[in-house]
Amino acid sequence: MKTVATEKDGLKRAYELTIPAKDIEAKVEAEIKRVAPQVKMPGFRPGKVPPNLIRKMHGEAIEAQALEQAVRGGVDKLIADEKLKPAIQPEVELKDGYEHGKDAEVSVKLEILPDVPTPEIDGLKLERLTVDVDDKQVDERLAELAKNQKSWKDAAKTKKAGKGDLVVMDFVGSVDGEEFEGGSAEDMNIELGSGRLIPGFEDQLEGVKAGDKRTVEVTFPADYPAENLKGKPAKFEVTVKKVRVEDETKVDDAFAQALGLKDLDQLKGLIKDQAQQELNGLTRTHMKRRLLDQLAAGHDFPVPPTMVDAEYENIMQQLRHEAGHEADAEAALKEIEADAEDYRKIAERRVRLGLLLSEIGQQQGVEITQPEMNRLIAQAAQRYPAEQQTQFLEYIRNNPMAAAQLRAPLYEEKVVDFLFERADVTDREVTRAELEEDLEREDDLEAENTKAKAPAKKKAAPKKAVAKKGDAKTGDAKKPAAKKPAAKKAPAKKAAAQKADDKPAAKKAPAKKKAPAKKKAD
Incomplete structure (x- = not known):
C-alpha cells in the first residue's frame, strides 16, 4: 500500500492511499474460498461448486466486500504506522469510483488529538x-x-361545582349517535380546571350539583390519539354523583401511611x-x-x-x-x-x-x-x-x-x-x-x-x-x-x-x- 501525506495543518491530517489491485484480488479469492463450502448450485454437491462459477454468481458482492475490507485495513494500517490518535472517525472516500482489476485510490481526512502537556495536579487547594x-x-x-x-370531603348536595372542586360522575359518550370504545366511565373523579379532559368538557360541568344530569358537547382535537375520533364532534351524557371540595390535609402518621410508609x-x-x-x-x-x-x-x-x-x-x-x-x-x-x-x-x-x-x-x-x-x-x-x-x-x-x-x-x-x-x-x-x-x-x-x-x-x-x-x-x-x-x-x-x-x-x-x-x- 502506498501512502502520501497531503495535509498537515495543526491537528488536521489528510492522506492519499493506493491499495494495489492484487491485494483486493487476494481478498476476493480468500472470500470465495471461505464461502465455497456453503454455496449450493443445481448439479453440484454442496461444497463442490467451482470457484469460477461462484465468482460469476456472486463476484460483484464479494468484490465490494473485499474492497471495503481492504480500505478498512488500509486506514487501520495508516493510523498505526503514523501513530495517529484520531479525535473523530476518519472521513474516508473512494476516489473516482472503482474499476475491477485497478488499484483503489482512497482519500483519508481526520483530526487528531493534541499532545496534552503533563497536567499539573500538585498543590490543588479546594x-x-x-x-x-x-x-x-x-x-x-x-x-x-x-x-x-390534596384531600377531599363531600360538599352539601346544594353545592354548585366550580373550578378547583372535584366532580364524581358517570358518563356515556357517543359520536354520530353511536357509543364508542373508551367513551364511558363510572365514578370518575375530575378536578374542574385541571385540563385532564377534552377541551371544553370541564367548563361545561361548572355549576352542576349532586344528582344533576347534563349533556356535554365537545369536539375531539385534530391530534387526538384515536384515529376514529380525531376532529369528531361528540356528546357525553353525564350523571353527577357528588361534588367534593378540598379538605385540609393533616400531616400525621395516616398521611405517611397513605404514601406507603410506616409513620x-x-x-x-x-x-x-x-x-x-x-x-x-x-x-x-x-x-x-x-x-x-x-x-x-x-x-x-x-x-x-x-x-x-x-x-x-x-x-x-x-x-x-x-x-x-x-x-x-x-x-x-x-x-x-x-x-x-x-x-x-x-x-x-x-x-x-x-x-x-x-x-x-x-x-x-x-x-x-x-x-x-x-x-x-x-x-x-x-x-x-x-x-x-x-x-x-x-x-x-x-x-x-x-x-x-x-x-x-x-x-x-x-x-x-x-x-x-x-x-x-x-x-x-x-x-x-x-x-x-x-x-x-x-x-x-x-x-x-x-x-x-x-x-x-x-x-x-x-x-x-x-x-x-x-x-x-x-x-x-x-x-x-x-x-x-x-x-x-x-x-x-x-x-x-x-x-x-x-x-x-x-x-x-x-x-x-x-x-x-x-x-x-x-
Missing part, C-alpha cells in the same frame, strides 16, 4: 462549602408535599435524606467548578476544531430548545444568537478540560470496570422503547466510539474524585442560600471572562436556557456526537433530548474505528 438540613427545611418540604397531596417519622427521615443529597450535590458542583477553574488556568493547548464545533452545536441546540419555551421565545433566541461567540468559547473550554481530565485519568490509572460499564449500558438502554433496546445494545457493541462516549461522563467523575482526594480541602459551613449565591456569582464572573471584548456585562441567557456563559464547569453535558456509519444508527429515543448541564466534554482517546469505504458519488 474549599468545600457544607450545608446541614435543619428541621425548618424538612417542615417546609413536608408542607409542600401535603399541598400536592410520619419515617417520612421526615426520607425527606431529610433527600434534601441532604441535593445539598451534597450543590457542594460537589461548587468544588468541581473550583477544581476545573484551577486546571483551566494552568493549561492551554490546541483542541480539534471538529470536536469544538460538535460541542458548540450541542450547546446551541439545547439553548434554542429551552428558549422556545420562554414567554418571549423570539427575544430569547436573538439573545442566544448574539452571544454565540461566548458559547463557542465555552465549547472550546469544555473540550480542552475533557482532554485534560482524560490525560490525568490515563496517567493515574483511573479505569471504568466492566461491571460499571455494564450498568451504564443497561441504564442507557432504558431510555429507549423496549422494542429498540436490543438494537441499541447491538449498536453500542459494534461502535467503539459510541461506547467511549457513553463511558466518558462516569470516567470524568472518577478522575474528579481522584483529584478531590489528592487536593488540600478545607471545610466551611454555610447556608443553602449562601451556597447558591456563590454558585450564581461564579456564573457571572465566568461569563465576563468568556466574553471576547464586551466591556459591559451582557444580560444573562434566559433562566431556562441550559448553559450560562459561565458554565463548562460541572454537571452532565453531552459529549460531541462522533460521526457514525450511516448503516448503523442508534434507535430513536422515546423521550425528548435530555438537558445538558455544565460539564466539560470528557474525552478518552477514542478506540480506533474501522471506517467504511465511501464512494465519491455519495
